[in-house]
Amino acid sequence: PPDDVDPSLIIQRKDDKPASIRKRLGVYKAETKPVEQYYRERGQLLEIGGVGSFEEVYARIRASIASRS
Numbered sequence: 001p002p003d004d005v006d007p008s009l010i011i012q013r014k015d016d017k018p019a020s021i022r023k024r025l026g027v028y029k030a031e032t033k034p035v036e037q038y039y040r041e042r043g044q045l046l047e048i049g050g051v052g053s054f055e056e057v058y059a060r061i062r063a064s065i066a067s068r069s
Contacts, residue, residue: 039045046064050057 036045046061046068048057048060048064052060
């Protein structure tokens with residue numbers, strides 16, 4: 001966790017083991033990639049960077065949607 005986060009406040013799943021995480025990520029990718037490809041092929045996929053404050057990311061989302069209107 002970041003230095004400013006109290007580790008005792010972090011809740012961890014019982015199955016947060018490397019093998020379980022790899023399996024969950026595999027399922028996520030298998031189920032998400034076809035949807036992503038579907039919208040990408042139709043020119044309807046918006047890719048927006050999620051780094052920054054909530055306000056910065058929200059502004060990028062709004063600008064991206066507005067540019068398509």
